[in-house]
Amino acid sequence: MDKIVNQKAWFLVLPVFLVVAFSAVLPLMTVVNYSMQDTFGNNQFFWNGVGWFKELLDPSTDLGGRFLASLGRNLFFSLVILAIEVPLGILVALSMPRQGWTVAACLVILALPLLIPWNVVGTIWQIFGRPDIGLLGYVLNAMGIDYNYVSNEIDAWVTVIVMDVWHWTSLVALLCYAGLKSIPEAYYQAAQIDGASRWAVFKAIQLPKMNRVLLIAVLLRFMDSFMIYTEPFVVTGGGPGNSTTFVSIELVKIALGQFDLGKAAALSLVYNLIILIVCWIFYTVMTNAGAERKPQEGAA
Amino acid sequence: MHSIPGRRLIMGLFLIFLLLPIYWLVNMSFKTNAEIVSTMTLWPHTPTLQHYKRIFTDESWYSGYINSLEYVVLNTIISISVALPAAYAFSRYRFLGDKHLFFWLLSNRMAPAAVYALPFFNLYSAIGLFDTPWAVALAHCIFNVPLAVWILEGFVSGVPREIDETAFLDGYSFPRFFIKILVPLIASGIGVAAFFCFMFSWVELLLARTLTSVSAKPIAAIMTRTVSASGMDWGLLAAAGVLTIIPGALVIWFVRNYIASGFALGRV
Numbered sequence: 001m002d003k004i005v006n007q008k009a010w011f012l013v014l015p016v017f018l019v020v021a022f023s024a025v026l027p028l029m030t031v032v033n034y035s036m037q038d039t040f041g042n043n044q045f046f047w048n049g050v051g052w053f054k055e056l057l058d059p060s061t062d063l064g065g066r067f068l069a070s071l072g073r074n075l076f077f078s079l080v081i082l083a084i085e086v087p088l089g090i091l092v093a094l095s096m097p098r099q100g101w102t103v104a105a106c107l108v109i110l111a112l113p114l115l116i117p118w119n120v121v122g123t124i125w126q127i128f129g130r131p132d133i134g135l136l137g138y139v140l141n142a143m144g145i146d147y148n149y150v151s152n153e154i155d156a157w158v159t160v161i162v163m164d165v166w167h168w169t170s171l172v173a174l175l176c177y178a179g180l181k182s183i184p185e186a187y188y189q190a191a192q193i194d195g196a197s198r199w200a201v202f203k204a205i206q207l208p209k210m211n212r213v214l215l216i217a218v219l220l221r222f223m224d225s226f227m228i229y230t231e232p233f234v235v236t237g238g239g240p241g242n243s244t245t246f247v248s249i250e251l252v253k254i255a256l257g258q259f260d261l262g263k264a265a266a267l268s269l270v271y272n273l274i275i276l277i278v279c280w281i282f283y284t285v286m287t288n289a290g291a292e293r294k295p296q297e298g299a300a
Numbered sequence: 301m302h303s304i305p306g307r308r309l310i311m312g313l314f315l316i317f318l319l320l321p322i323y324w325l326v327n328m329s330f331k332t333n334a335e336i337v338s339t340m341t342l343w344p345h346t347p348t349l350q351h352y353k354r355i356f357t358d359e360s361w362y363s364g365y366i367n368s369l370e371y372v373v374l375n376t377i378i379s380i381s382v383a384l385p386a387a388y389a390f391s392r393y394r395f396l397g398d399k400h401l402f403f404w405l406l407s408n409r410m411a412p413a414a415v416y417a418l419p420f421f422n423l424y425s426a427i428g429l430f431d432t433p434w435a436v437a438l439a440h441c442i443f444n445v446p447l448a449v450w451i452l453e454g455f456v457s458g459v460p461r462e463i464d465e466t467a468f469l470d471g472y473s474f475p476r477f478f479i480k481i482l483v484p485l486i487a488s489g490i491g492v493a494a495f496f497c498f499m500f501s502w503v504e505l506l507l508a509r510t511l512t513s514v515s516a517k518p519i520a521a522i523m524t525r526t527v528s529a530s531g532m533d534w535g536l537l538a539a540a541g542v543l544t545i546i547p548g549a550l551v552i553w554f555v556r557n558y559i560a561s562g563f564a565l566g567r568v
Contacts, residue, residue, distance in 0.1 A: 003394045012389035013401065015382040016445055023442040024408050027419030092314050095307035104556050108549075109315050111556075112322070115548025117503045117520045120541045127328060127538060128321040135324050138340050166318065198304065227412035230505050248414040252506070255418045268415040279410045283403055 028272075034265035052266035063254075063263055067270075069242070070250040077246065078225040081164045085221060086214070088165070089172025094206075096177055110170040122234025125163045129235070149236060153243040156236045160244055163231055168221060175217045179210035212286070219282045226275060247271055322545070329538035336534045351539035364519030365543065367433065368502070371516070374437035376497040379444040380452075380490060387452030388482065392461070402449075409446040416442065417510045424511055435511040436518070440504060444497045451496060455489025456482070488558055495555045502548060519544060 038048045058064040092110075097103050113121070131137035131148050140147040149159040183205060191201050229248035232238065238245035238253075245253075251271065255264035304310075328336060329351055330344040355361040389395070390402060416439070424435040459482065467477045483490065509521040523540045 003392060005395065006393040007395050009389040009393035009395040009398075012385035013395075016386040016405070016449060017401070019378070019382050019438075019441050020405060020408055020445055023416075023420075023438060024411070027416050027423055030419040030422060031415065088314075091304075091310060094304045095310040095314075097307075097311070106311065106315070108552050108556050109318060111552045112545070112549060113318060115499050115502065115545070115552060117505060117544050119505045119520045119523065120544050123523070123537060123541050124321045124325050127534065128324050133328075133336055133340075133534060135320070135342075166321065169314075170318070223410045227410075227414065229412075229414055248412055251412075251414045252417065255414075256510070261418070264418065272411060272415055275410050275412065276407050279407050280403070283406065 031265045031268050034261045035269055036262075038262045048262060052262050053270070055263075056266050056270055063267075066242075066250055067247075067267055070245050070247045071274075073244070074226060074228075074246045077161070077164075077228070078222055080161055081168070081225050082218065082221060084161070084165050085169045085172050086218065089169050089217065090176050090210070090214075092169065092173040093176035093180055093210075094202075096180075107174070110173055113167050113170055116167075118230035119234050121163065121167050122231045125159060125166075125231075126235050129159050151240055153240055156240060156244050159235060160232045163235065164225065164228070167231065168224070172214075172217045172221065175213040176210050179213040180206060183209050215282070215286050219279075219286070222282075223275065223279065226278075325538050325541050328534060329542045331535055333533065333535045348535075351535045352543075354536060355539060355543065361519075361522060361540070364517060364522040367512070367516050368508075368518040368520070369547070371433040371436040371440070371508070371518070372498055372501045374433055375440045375444055375501045376494050378437060379441055379448045379497045380494055383445055383448035383452055383493065384483070384490075385478070386449050387456050388478070390449065390453045391456040392464070405446040405449055409443045409450075411442065413443075413504065413506045417506055420507060421510055430511065431513050431516050433516050436508045436516065437501075439507045439511055440501045443504075444500055447496055447500065448493045451493040452486065452489055455486040455492075458489075459485050491555060492558050495551060495558075498551055499548070 035052055036048060036050070038051075052063070055061045055063045056067050059068050096106060116124070126134075128134045129137045129147075129149055131141050137147055137149075146152075147155050149155045187205050188201065191205060196204070227248050228246055229252065232244050232246060233249055236244045238249045247267075251264060251267050254260050254267065327343060330347045330349070331341070332346055332348050332350070335341060335344065335346060390398065420435075420439050421430070424430045424439070429435040429438070463481065463485070464477065467481050472481070505518070505520045508518045512518065512521070519540065523537060
């Protein structure tokens with residue numbers, strides 16, 4: 001379908017442009033402004049140029065060390081949860097019942113964790129995991145495993161990762177299920193006539209059909225895990241020590257905890273830039289994948 | 301759709317994994333604090349409604365739910381009404397900078413809320429919206445409007461262009477065509493987009509907490525009050541948590557038939 005060139009379409013986009021510009025561009029300008037200055041309270045500001053940025057990217061300073069360490073933790077966390085949630089989500093989508101009331105029941109239960117406020121997710125896992133009052137913590141300790149997410153770094157990490165898997169695997173599963181449902185029955189019948197194995201059906205029919213939704217899933221999961229704040233903050237508070245302090249937690253600590261506006265603003269900009277670059281790569285891959293499928297659209 | 305061997309077992313285990321922590325929360329909300337702290341019981345032995353009663357009778361508690369619902373509904377209405385014309389424009393026309401604009405919009409969906417917390421605080425204080433539902437509703441637009449445009453664009457593209465052309469030939473004006481023909485055609489898409497706006501606005505806490513202090517404080521922020529000098533009020537915390545799950549569960553129930561197609565954002 002060819003699109004018509006029509007500059008008047010801008011009038012239709014104008015409301016969105018104004019709303020988002022008001023909420024995005026104005027605050028971002030403040031951030032840029034702060035990132036070049038230093039403050040000693042009392043609304044007094046001093047010019048600091050690119051000083052904060054230099055410090056931020058130099059691991060030997062306090063600010064740089066904290067930033068790069070939290071960035072490393074965050075990247076590791078994102079990769080781990082992607083490695084667990086994507087295969088598990090596909091598996092769950094393939095396990096969906098075919099018809100009947102169980103389909104609706106499964107869908108509702110799957111979607112449930114997605115609609116729980118993020119701090120309540122944290123609360124749920126806090127209550128569930130505590131060795132004194134939580135089922136999980138109690139059972140693990142009764143089995144002889146010394147589990148305590150408050151004092152042990154590895155336990156804290158495992159708790160945060162399991163919590164994220166609990167919270168978000170459903171999103172991947174529901175997306176994949178939507179992709180699977182769009183496959184016509186005739187494909188499967190053809191595969192059966194050809195005597196294709198279960199694995200061949202998955203690789204040749206189901207996976208290619210899920211390609212686009214999987215890209216959306218990976219994009220959303222990467223972005224949201226990269227800016228995760230509330231859930232680990234409620235459960236571990238970034239601890240023990242700094243072991244589960246992710247970039248957003250570090251940023252809020254500097255901005256609203258210490259009120260170090262200059263440092264926080266510089267960190268925000270670099271953080272935002274990283275996300276923007278990754279987002280751009282994904283977006284390009286996605287639009288190219290779409291163009292390959294429908295070449296005439298790309299030419300329009 | 302073909303399924304894999306052992307699917308019932310996998311599905312069953314996964315659902316148990318999902319429901320177990322929620323069960324524990326519900327279980328705890330019906331226990332007295334003495335029972336929670338002293339013994340480990342799998343179900344409440346002395347069931348009590350005291351925590352729920354406290355929430356429903358204490359205004360500082362239940363007003364939190366009203367505040368939260370207020371800004372969530374406001375945000376959903378704003379997001380959908382500005383996103384609809386834009387989705388139509390992106391789906392039907394090419395114009396100066398369209399692709400860049402679309403990417404810029406999407407990039408805002410990906411911007412971390414922590415980055416905007418402080419500037420939003422300054423901005424909304426300066427224009428006198430601080431501590432009102434409007435501040436939170438507008439702030440949440442930053443991620444909900446791009447998402448709504450993205451979802452609706454997929455659905456509008458699913459409507460054949462011939463329908464527009466026929467309508468215009470029949471003498472429909474643009475606004476009339478939009479409301480009388482296009483909106484009913486993509487009603488399910490609007491439902492899905494509204495569901496997503498509701499969801500992401502309902503679950504977000506960082507911005508909602510930063511932009512309110514007293515009169516518009518969301519329930520999620522009020523929950524932190526259960527930490528007091530005498531220790532945690534676990535039962536009350538659990539009861540408040542259970543009540544925040546209910547609106548979400550209701551919304552899911554209403555859109556359950558659209559969940560599957562909706563989650564693919566109209567793009568399968």
